[in-house]
Amino acid sequence: ALSPLLNEYYSYVGSQTYPPCYLGVQWMISKSVITLSTSAIQGFKMRQGANVRPYFMLGQR
Secondary structure: OOHHHHOOEEEEEEEOOOOOOOEEEEEEEEOOOOOOOHHHHHHHHHHHOOOOOOOOOOOOO
16 A cells, blocks of 8 residues: 555645646655556556657757
8 A cells, every 4th residue: 555655755836747737736755765566557557648748858957
């Protein structure tokens, strides 16, 4: 279960990572590394679908 691993986390307000990149998204990042099996990752990919935005050149970032 993930719940014990998600008790401690960093939090900040940012934006979505895909267009239209709405502001005001509350991000919660676990302080602990969470490992997942290959089948769990594949399950997330099947439910999430493909990346919705194209790759961009790194530029001056």
